[in-house]
Amino acid sequence: EAQVTQNPRYLITVTGKKLTVTCSQNMNHEYMSWYRQDPGLGLRQIYYSMNVEVTDKGDVPEGYKVSRKEKRNFPLILESPSPNQTSLYFCASGTWGKDDTDTQYFGPGTRLTVL
Amino acid sequence: KNEVEQSPQNLTAQEGEFITINCSYSVGISALHWLQQHPGGGIVSLFMLSSGKKKHGRLIATINIQEKHSSLHITASHPRDSAVYICAVYISNFGNEKLTFGTGTRLTIIP
Numbered sequence: 135e136a137q138v139t140q141n142p143r144y145l146i147t148v149t150g151k152k153l154t155v156t157c158s159q160n161m162n163h164e165y166m167s168w169y170r171q172d173p174g175l176g177l178r179q180i181y182y183s184m185n186v187e188v189t190d191k192g193d194v195p196e197g198y199k200v201s202r203k204e205k206r207n208f209p210l211i212l213e214s215p216s217p218n219q220t221s222l223y224f225c226a227s228g229t230w231g232k233d234d235t236d237t238q239y240f241g242p243g244t245r246l247t248v249l
Numbered sequence: 250k251n252e253v254e255q256s257p258q259n260l261t262a263q264e265g266e267f268i269t270i271n272c273s274y275s276v277g278i279s280a281l282h283w284l285q286q287h288p289g290g291g292i293v294s295l296f297m298l299s300s301g302k303k304k305h306g307r308l309i310a311t312i313n314i315q316e317k318h319s320s321l322h323i324t325a326s327h328p329r330d331s332a333v334y335i336c337a338v339y340i341s342n343f344g345n346e347k348l349t350f351g352t353g354t355r356l357t358i359i360p
Contacts, residue, residue, distance in 0.1 A: 167348065176352040177335060182345070190345040224292060230346060238282065240292040 136161050138241035140225050146247045147215055155210045155244050157225030165230045165238070166208040167192070168200065170221040177224070183208055184230070215248040222246075252276050255336050255351035263359055268323040270354045272336030279346060281319050283310050284335040286353070292335075295321070328358045 138159045147153055159166065167182035169192075179192025183202040197219055199211040208227075212219060222245050228238030253274045262268055272281070280299040286292050296303050296310040298319075303310050307326075312319040323330055336351040 165346070169348075169350075174352075177337070177350040179348045179350075182347065184345055188345075190342065190347070192347055193349060222290070226292075228294070236280070236297045237294040238297075239294065240284075243290055243292075 136239065138225055138227050138239050140223075140241040140244050142244060143242060144245050146249065148249050149216055150214050153212050153215060153246075155212075155223060155225075155246070157208045157210065157227075157241060158206050159208075159227035159239070160206065161227060161239065162205060163227035163229060163239075164205065166202065166225070166227045167238070168198070168208070168210045169224045169226065170194065171224065171243075172221050180210070180223075215246075217248050220246060220248050251351070252340075252349050253336055253338055253351040255334075255354050257354060258352070259355045259357075261357045261359065262326055264327060266326050266358075268326050268330070268356065268358075270321045270334050270336075270356070272319045272321070272351055274317050274319075274336075274338045276338070276340055276349075278314075278317075278338040279341045280339045281312055282337040282339070282348070283319075283321050284337060286333040286335060288332065295334075323356075326358045328360050331356055331358050 141156045164185045168180040171177045178194045181200040183189045225241040226238045229236045256271045282297045283295040307324045309322040333353040335353045339346045
């Protein structure tokens, strides 16, 4: 089954404690991305990757790191989480520039609370 | 001012009505994406288009690049169409494609 998986789905942590949210896709997609969703602000892109070893900042990259060492995985790293990073996070993967059927598949979301 | 504006923000309609959701953007884009977010939170991609019109079942998406405007239409609306519909645009950045979102349109279809 084609899918994007994220782990963990729910996480409560404390300020300053490093954490990683994993994202994995089984569709051999080149494009992967991380988003956060906040009430009143909607979805905002954090980082994206056009291919292995190619990453770029989205609209809100501050406080986050990513890596793309292999095509299927795109982890999101919070080196020193702060309460303003409390949010709902989505990972997505998709095709880009292939043909008329370009799309993105979203993971189920990770709800992060930083105390 | 947001680069991507959607209207209306909220829309309530009776089952069977024809629905139109609008998206306007202020920057040059390489493509536009329509997404649906279910009440449970899951996000589904509906359309990605860079020109013209696409149709899938009761959903139709159009885009006018010159006018920087896209519309999402739902024909014969049904309560299961109740969701938040989100427009997003791809902005090219030296070969990379950044995605910027509108704030969404909350659609409620009453039986």
